Amino acid sequence: MTLKDFLLILLNACLLVTGQIFWKTGIQESGLNWVKLLLDVRVWAGFLAFALATLIWFQVLAKVPLSRALPVQSVAYVLGVLAGCLFFHESVSWERWLGVAFIIGGICLVAR
Template sequence: MPKPLLAWDVMLLIMINIALLLTGQTLWKIGLQKIGGFSLANLSAIALSPWIIAGLVLYVIATGVWFSILSRMDFSLAYPLQSLAFVFGVLLGWLVFQETIPWTRWFGVAVIVFGVYLVALPVRQ
């Protein structure tokens, strides 16, 4: 019997990768808020911020996970699945940073989810 297109181990890796990327981005946002934003005047504070450094570490780990994903599935499937990070990013903005999300953005999130569903459908030949 052929192996399913989206094996659970690969989907788990994709979700771990997305979680690492989103956590890294969240740490960067928190770090930049604590420093007062990005500017050339505070580059050293940014470079030495534990929030920024932790986010970078998570990005390095996420890259290792991404290498594992790319070695196990087609790029044309893996990369669109990665777009679920945008969906979870909107949710994080709403939940963690208390951002107001307009209905158009929620609609865009729904379009992304539907697109991922279409991309993940098994290929019928």
């Protein structure tokens, strides 16, 4: 896997997490009121982030074996934990941080 491939996967993961952040903020504001959700700009920004992530993922899949690309994309889980801490002030236990460390270790092994 080239550095460019890895960076595309990282960009894909960042867009996936960004979409989740937009959706969560929209849901926190609107609740599960479907009409409000469908009119919320953050929900649509989340859809846009996912659409861009999908286009990038197509580029990745055209060049990188799925058995390498998909495990490396799990960096999104790491970014999701960080986003939860930074944007939503979620507390993360040491066990969850240990799990994050295992994910990072697995990414390093697969990306080699």
